[in-house]
Amino acid sequence: MRYLPHTPEDRAEMLARIGVGEINELFKDVPAGALLKGHLDLPSATSEMSVERQLAAMAAKNTAAGSVPFFIGCGAYRHHVPATVDHLIQRSEFLTAYTPYQPEISQGTLQVLFEFQTQVAALTGMEVANASMYDGSTATAEAVAMAARVTRRQRTVLSGNLHPHYRDVILTNGTYTGESFVKNDPQVAGEEDLASQIDDKTAAVVVQNPDVFGNLRDLTPIAEAAHAKGALLIVVVTETVSLGMVKSPGAMGADIVVAEGQSIGNGLNFGGPYVGLFATRQKYVRQMPGRLCGETTDADGKRGYVLTLSTREQHIRREKATSNICTNSGLCALAFSIHMTLLGEKGLRQLAALNHAGAVTLADTLSEVTGVELMTPCFFNEFTLRLPKDAQSLVEALTEKGILGGVRMSRLFPGEGAMDNLITVAVTETNTAEDFAAYRKALEEVLS
Amino acid sequence: MNRQGRPTQPATRAAPEGLSTFSGNKGLQLEEALIFEIGSSQTTGVDLAELPASAKSRIGDLARTEEIGLPGLTEPECMRHYVRLSQKNYAIDAGIYPLGSCTMKHNPRLNEKMARLPGFADIHPMQPQSTVQGALELIDTLAHWLKVITGMPAVAMSPKAGAHGEYCGLMAIRACLEARGDARARVLVPESAHGTNPATAAACGYSVDTIPATEEGRVDLAALKAKLGDDVAAIMLTNPNTCGLFERDIIEISEAVHGVGGLVYCDGANLNAIMGKVRPGDLGIDAMHINLHKTFSTPHGGGGPGAGPVVLSETLAPFAPLPFVVVTDGAYSLAEYAPEAEAQGAKPFGRLTAFHGQMGMFVRALSFMMSHGSDGITQAAEDAVLNANYIMASLKDIMSASFEGPCMHEALFDDRFLKDTGVTTLDMAKAMIDEGMHPMTMYFPLVVHGAMLIEPTESESKQTLDAFISTMRQLVEAAKAGETERFTGAPHFAPMKRLDETAAARKPVLRWTPEENASHSAAAE
Amino acid sequence: MSDLKYTEQHEWVRVKDGIAEIGISDYAAEQLGDVVYVELPETGFTVEQSGEIAVVESVKAASEIYAPVSGEVVEVNTVLDEDPATVNAEPTGKGWMVRLKLSNEEELATLMDADAYKTYLEGLE
Incomplete structure (x- = not known):
């Protein structure tokens, strides 16, 4: 087996040094009846070439996004990732290091985390950010729990236009914590009245911007309503590229900002691994979940970085920790940070502008098709259309024509009849004018 | 004589005492400033298309007007920044990384290559299911391997990492107990447990009751039985445990917990020692996450991402979270919502994450498993245990082994051998850094004083182990001989000296600010 | 310092005019190492004897501090927010943590005086 260095002679010598005759003597504490006699009922060891062949055959059964006109979003977005990013994250020293518990030989990872935290704080318009969570959805659930700790309140108001999977993660995490949740129905158009639902027992109100349909809203009035009652505003961003163009959540009054960072530096990967961004105000830092990297100096007075404020974490505080998270999304955070460094402010703004311009063009083009109506007047790179027929059969028909045209809202909101004819369409810089033309043509054909 | 070329001058002297360089660099060790100090907001390393002149805005009055504060670097500058930073990291690719409880083994690059196949890397979690049949097949195939390896009938694939898997397992346990109409209140956790265990129990609304360890470093069965009662929801134990020992009473423990109507959660962090040797399903385990x-x-990636699928017993299987893969007549689909799951007879406790789990990690893990095959998996476990016992046998005469062996895949020592030397476990770890080795896990588990937990893994050759042992012996002898200066100031040769963690925690500086930059420039002048 | 009374968990209390000042002993400060943060209660918080009143953190540890006596918090030492090292420098002086309005003076009789605490510490070693 190519990964195992010992020869039979090595093993014999080592057993002799240990003072046992055969390997199973080292397993003598395993109950005798439970020790396996033969091998597991699985295939035997195989060559690199054979593994490649088998896995490539599975991969070939999938339609890669890059091989078709592709317009699916709803929490994960197909952006172009520069080749430099993938090269750098495969550097041995980043890829095959552990969590930086020995700072003297982990300054590479630690400095990256410090830069990442600074980038995330800047992007969200907040004061501090942590070193990443698993993804946007788990970060959101952690934010809800944190708001309960900060406010010592247990009631959370959830916008109906929150990605329903995010909502479900929040509800699951809150099942046995004594928290209560005020749920709202989704509204593709029109303002939700969240402000009137915030009372003086409310810990937080959770709003996604752009929301699951693509709507952009000014959250300042909700922030003001929350703060008037001593509640926190949690803003969820599932398309981080939007922050290159849209007023930051911090500028709108957010107290905690959580985001899915996948769009920057990370591929679609069928849903993971992704990278959760988590940012808040300095005064709440001791209630934050997750790792934090901080600046300090070494014994020679040289600037360096360490993991800090660990007393919040499970390995010290155990059942009183702010979260049980340990492993996070280190390498995805690195990819995010490298891509963001390549973009810089200028590049990010340009990228966002291109995404928006493309989405506006496609929204205008598709809403010219008879019977198709644009439901989201103000959006970034994703919008929702109402179709003259059910979206499920449309998506299927488009797929047959080789176009992955968006997410039917009945998949995200099953059983809600009002969603049957809605499709949410995402556009990124990877889409071309030919993609747009192909989409329009296919849509006309299917609807005619 | 007609000679061409230059003269050779052999170096004859070591660097003079106290010599420093003008740049602060030391040969290949290059100093590197922060991106905020070397980049600018007007620089970019990405060539993007021009915006069409006809572009219209639909973001109303929500346009971002304030500066963001994100520096950019051109591509060559960016490459250099991160390559220089990478060179300040130790890595398993560079040398032995014997962090106990972390299983830092070789990361084959085949796995990276497979995970990057566009058919896996470039597919969207909300694509029509007809276009991702191969992805669902891969998840189902990996699930099969995990079920066979653990001897368990079901597996929940979506947890994002070990602690998330623990949460999944405990939530399934709680949902099962609630369904019986009896949620119960307490979770028993051995004192040697990972911190994630009590943190997870608390997140599921349970109180944590600690079980002491015996003199032999195992769960105290009598103490456990004394704590059992009809309010015990579960025990969370690690097997092999964090002392590197197999819990030989495991079957009796499971039976005792089941006897009072509780369930058995096993922290699977140490599966590496027993895969292909013994199946948790044969030990009475109800749930176990697999890191x-x-x-x-x-690969660990400097702190993640991980993946923490949870295998479940028949009792818990119906409560697995959404979404999960369903196979019908050779076609794969996803149960994403409760009605779809209930149609399968399931009662999912909820949803743990937006999508279907860590697909990128699934591909890598399956690639690794297929490469090993059933024979290689068993061999890897045996070699991991062999290597740990070899280290134990080679060091126990001069270091203090905490418990009687044999150990499983990690060897636990404590600091008794350092008594009166003036050298601590921390000092020993930092001196190992100077020797070019990553230290072992220190001060964990908490059940012994000044713990040193060494997990070599199956990836290390005998040659590497012999070199490690030889260096450790010399360090121990130096400590006992009173060479304290070798230890107390260590590391002397790493890119950084010991860092002031107290200052970092007292006045946390968690991000760069322009003001800080100004103070650094002032200090330099 | 005969005006201090001690608990077995190494808290001390000093009573003056019905107000109990609370902190941790020199021994505890030494054991904790460099204190990096003290989590203090809000004024108005009431605590029973032996109830949790504060948390003292060093880099790698967090320790709960228990009230030696019952009472209502009337003042906390805000100096510790800025300079937690005061706990190490003057644990029984400027490093005090909380002042309580004493609700049951009889509880003081359950605590050790300085001599008894000294003997208690010797027994620990």
């Missing part, structure tokens, strides 16, 4: 990033070598 794919440990046992199945999806």
Whole structure:
């Protein structure tokens, strides 16, 4: 087996040094009846070439996004990732290091985390950010729990236009914590009245911007309503590229900002691994979940970085920790940070502008098709259309024509009849004018 | 004589005492400033298309007007920044990384290559299911391998890492107990447990009751039985445990917990020692997470991502979270919502994450498993245990082994051998850094004083182990001989000296600010 | 310092005019190492004897501090927010943590005086 260095002679010598005759003597504490006699009922060891062949055959059964006109979003977005990013994250020293518990030989990872935290704080318009969570959805659930700790309140108001999977993660995490949740129905158009639902027992109100349909809203009035009652505003961003163009959540009054960072530096990967961004105000830092990297100096007075404020974490505080998270999304955070460094402010703004311009063009083009109506007047790179027929059969028909045209809202909101004819369409810089033309043509054909 | 070329001058002297360089660099060790100090907001390393002149805005009055504060670097500058930073990291690719409980083994690059196939890397979680049949097949195939390896009938694939898997397992346990109409209140956790265990129990609304260890470093069965009662929801134990020992009473423990109507959660962090040797399903376990990033070598990436699928017993299987893969007549689909799941007879406790789990890690783990095959998996576990016992046998005469062996895949020592030397466990770890080795896990588990937990893994050759042992012996002898200066100031040769963690925690500086930059420039002048 | 009374968990209390000042002993400060943060209660918080009143953190540890006596918090030492090292420098002086309005003076009789605490510490070693 190519990964195992010992020869039979090595093993014999080592057993002799240990003072046992055969390997199973080292397993003598395993109950005798439970020790396996033969091998597991699985295939035997195989060559690199054979593994490649088998896995490539599975991969070939999938339609890669890059091989078709592709317009699916709803929490994960197909952006172009520069080749430099993938090269750098495969550097041995980043890829095959552990969590930086020995700072003297982990300054590479630690400095990256410090830069990442600074980038995330800047992007969200907040004061501090942590070193990443698993993804946007788990970060959101952690934010809800944190708001309960900060406010010592247990009631959370959830916008109906929150990605329903995010909502479900929040509800699951809150099942046995004594928290209560005020749920709202989704509204593709029109303002939700969240402000009137915030009372003086409310810990937080959770709003996604752009929301699951693509709507952009000014959250300042909700922030003001929350703060008037001593509640926190949690803003969820599932398309981080939007922050290159849209007023930051911090500028709108957010107290905690959580985001899915996948769009920057990370591929679609069928849903993971992704990278959760988590940012808040300095005064709440001791209630934050997750790792934090901080600046300090070494014994020679040289600037360096360490993991800090660990007393919040499970390995010290155990059942009183702010979260049980340990492993996070280190390498995805690195990819995010490298891509963001390549973009810089200028590049990010340009990228966002291109995404928006493309989405506006496609929204205008598709809403010219008879019977198709644009439901989201103000959006970034994703919008929702109402179709003259059910979206499920449309998506299927488009797929047959080789176009992955968006997410039917009945998949995200099953059983809600009002969603049957809605499709949410995402556009990124990877889409071309030919993609747009192909989409329009296919849509006309299917609807005619 | 007609000679061409230059003269050779052999170096004859070591660097003079106290010599420093003008740049602060030391040969290949290059200093590197922060991106905020070397980049600018007007620089970019990405060539993007021009915006069409006809572009219209639909963001109303929500346009971002304030500066963001994000520096950019051109591509060559960016490459250099991160390559220089990478060179300040130790890595398993560079040398032995014997962090106990972390299973830092070789990360085959085949796995990276497979995870990057566009058919896996470039597919969207909300694509029509007809276009991702191969992805669902891969998840189902990996699930099969995990079920066979653990001897368990079901597996929940979506947890994002080990602690998330623990949460999944405990939530399934709680949902099962609630369904019986009896949620119960307490979770028993051995004192040697990972911190994630009590943190997870608390997140599921349970109180934590600690079980002491015996003199032999195992769960105290009598103490456990004394704590059992009809309010015990579960025990969370680790097997092999964090002392590197197999819990030989495991079957009796499971029976005792089941006897009072509780369930058995096993922290699977140490599966590497027993895969292909013994199946948790034969030990009475109801739920166990599997750290794919440990046992199945999806790289740790400097802190993640991981993946933590949870195998479940028949009792718990119906409560697995959404979404999950369903196979019908050779076609794959996803149960994403409760009605779809209930149609399968399931009662999912909820949803743990937006999508279907860590697909990128699934591909890598399956690639690793297929490469090993059933024979290689058993061999890897045996070699991991062999290597740990070899270290134990080679060091126990001069270091203090905490418990009687044999150990499983990690060897636990404590600091009794350092008594009166003036050298601590921390000092020993830092001196190992000077020797070019990553230190072992220190001060964990908490059940022994000044713990040193060494997990070599199956990836290390005998030659590497012999070199490690030889260096450790010399360090121990130096400590006992009173060479304290070698230890107390260590590391002397790493890119950084010891860092002031107290200052970092007292006045946390968690991000760069322009003001800080100004103070650094002032200090330099 | 005969005006201090001690608990077995190494808290001390000093009573003056019905107000109990609370902190941790020199021994505890030494054991904790460099204190990096003290989590203090809000004024108005009431605590029973032996109830949790504060948390003292060093880099790698967090320790709960228990009230030696019952009472209502009337003042906390805000100096510790800025300079937690005061706990190490003057644990029984400027490093005090909380002042309580004493609700049951009889509880003081359950605590050790300085001599008894000294003997208690010797027994620990």
